[in-house]
Amino acid sequence: MKLANAFGLWTELNFALQAALIPTLKDVWRKPTIISHLSRTFMAHVWIAFASQVDANARTVKRELFLPNATGVVLDIGAGLGHGIQYLDGSKVTKYVAVEPNVRMHPELRRAAAAAGYLESDGTLIILSCGAEEVATILESLDSTIPAVDTITSVMSMCSIPSAEEALRGLVSRILKPGGQLLFYEHVLSPRKDVAWWQRLWAPLWQIFYDGCRLDCPTDVWIDEITDVDEHGEKLSVWSERKLWGVPGETEETVFHHVLGKFVKRGGKMLD
Numbered sequence: 001m002k003l004a005n006a007f008g009l010w011t012e013l014n015f016a017l018q019a020a021l022i023p024t025l026k027d028v029w030r031k032p033t034i035i036s037h038l039s040r041t042f043m044a045h046v047w048i049a050f051a052s053q054v055d056a057n058a059r060t061v062k063r064e065l066f067l068p069n070a071t072g073v074v075l076d077i078g079a080g081l082g083h084g085i086q087y088l089d090g091s092k093v094t095k096y097v098a099v100e101p102n103v104r105m106h107p108e109l110r111r112a113a114a115a116a117g118y119l120e121s122d123g124t125l126i127i128l129s130c131g132a133e134e135v136a137t138i139l140e141s142l143d144s145t146i147p148a149v150d151t152i153t154s155v156m157s158m159c160s161i162p163s164a165e166e167a168l169r170g171l172v173s174r175i176l177k178p179g180g181q182l183l184f185y186e187h188v189l190s191p192r193k194d195v196a197w198w199q200r201l202w203a204p205l206w207q208i209f210y211d212g213c214r215l216d217c218p219t220d221v222w223i224d225e226i227t228d229v230d231e232h233g234e235k236l237s238v239w240s241e242r243k244l245w246g247v248p249g250e251t252e253e254t255v256f257h258h259v260l261g262k263f264v265k266r267g268g269k270m271l272d
């Protein structure tokens with residue numbers, strides 16, 4: 001991997017510091033107790049500054065993935081400022097459930113949802129301040145004991161879930177309905193060994209600034225490998241359909257190796 005590509009991330013970190021350091025310090029000055037979740041405050045300022053540009057960079061692939069596929073009750077992992085809402089077809093998506101632990105993003109998220117017609121007052125919008133790993137809390141807030149979500153979406157958020165492999169298994173088995181879809185656009189561990197080496201090197205530093213975001217998660221592999229147990233006790237894939245593809249034109253030499261995924265859960269009852 002060329003050093004210029006390996007260190008491109010350093011430039012990004014510099015931009016982030018320029019945009020978010022002073023506002024974060026001002027927040028700490030106003031409310032010193034937030035020092036205990038400094039990274040989350042910093043991330044909120046970074047995202048307020050850069051989310052629109054980051055979103056615009058991948059608009060075409062996200063539109064192609066989410067618009068025709070997301071239906072029914074949609075649960076958006078790490079909804080951020082609500083940029084994902086523009087990729088939902090209002091005539092097919094009946095309820096938008098946003099899982100967003102960074103409450104600083106909630107006002108803008110709520111505004112974006114309202115502009116698209118999703119409101120807490122009529123039950124078409126639920127904003128949860130828990131993490132996606134808190135599967136029981138999510139299920140409770142859906143007023144359900146059985147899988148109640150038709151589509152789970154995620155855009156660059158699975159990388160921030162603690163113990164993401166286990167959390168994703170929980171979300172798929174307990175929250176996603178049989179026949180439901182998991183749609184995602186994520187940066188993941190590169191299949192190239194040299195790139196993966198740099199991702200692992202940068203990951204601990206990146207995580208400090210970006211609220212736990214790991215550059216070295218093989219999220220696509222974890223999802224692909226989720227299993228179920230059939231009526232004979234045999235393990236088998238939980239998916240009836242699985243499709244993974246890359247972003248056209250993206251260089252292989254990037255620590256932000258993106259993948260898109262469309263996975264459909266098998267029908268019937270899950271035993272595992």
Ligand SMILES: C[S@@+](CC[C@H](N)C(=O)[O-])C[C@H]1O[C@@H](n2cnc3c(N)ncnc32)[C@H](O)[C@@H]1O
Pocket residue numbers: 047051055077078079080081082083084099100101102105130131132133154155156157160161162211212
């Ligand atoms: C890179 S941003 C992406 C936001 C949004 N999906 C978008 O495309 O604009 C990652 C988001 O994941 C959220 N996040 C962090 N930890 C999380 C967790 N444990 N569960 C769910 N979301 C989390 C962050 O607060 C942040 O909003």
